[in-house]
Amino acid sequence: QVHLVESGGGSVQSGGSLRLSCVISGYTRTRYCMGWFRQAPGKEREGVGDIDGKGITWYDDSVKGRFTISQDNGNKTLYLQMNSLKLEDTAMYYCAARREYFCSYYDPGARMRETDFADWGQGTQVTVSS
Numbered sequence: 001q002v003h004l005v006e007s008g009g010g011s012v013q014s015g016g017s018l019r020l021s022c023v024i025s026g027y028t029r030t031r032y033c034m035g036w037f038r039q040a041p042g043k044e045r046e047g048v049g050d051i052d053g054k055g056i057t058w059y060d061d062s063v064k065g066r067f068t069i070s071q072d073n074g075n076k077t078l079y080l081q082m083n084s085l086k087l088e089d090t091a092m093y094y095c096a097a098r099r100e101y102f103c104s105y106y107d108p109g110a111r112m113r114e115t116d117f118a119d120w121g122q123g124t125q126v127t128v129s130s
Contacts, residue, residue: 001026002027006122014129017082022036033099095120098116
């Protein structure tokens with residue numbers, strides 16, 4: 001059975017940094033597409049970015065240049081380094097797994113699709129204050 005467990009959330013001031021982690025267990029593959037999503041209060045869940053088995057990343061325009069996704073396949077851990085955090089980054093952050101080596105292709109300006117990902121963690125809260 002696949003399990004994804006996020007950690008690293010917390011409260012931080014605007015302009016600060018946080019690093020989220022997601023530990024994956026139960027997969028037979030060693031490399032696959034993984035992604036991060038977030039959901040702010042009263043809003044729909046939206047994609048932050050993803051990384052495929054080759055380590056190629058894609059980011060939503062709202063976080064490009066500020067967030068970095070990486071993965072440690074030896075430990076089966078996915079990371080989200082968040083820098084220059086803004087108030088609008090406040091949300092519950094979820095990691096997700098696609099069970100395939102490659103991620104879906106998204107046109108520039110497009111949004112990640114939740115339906116492209118099969119497994120989800122429970123989320124970790126990130127709160128950015130002024």
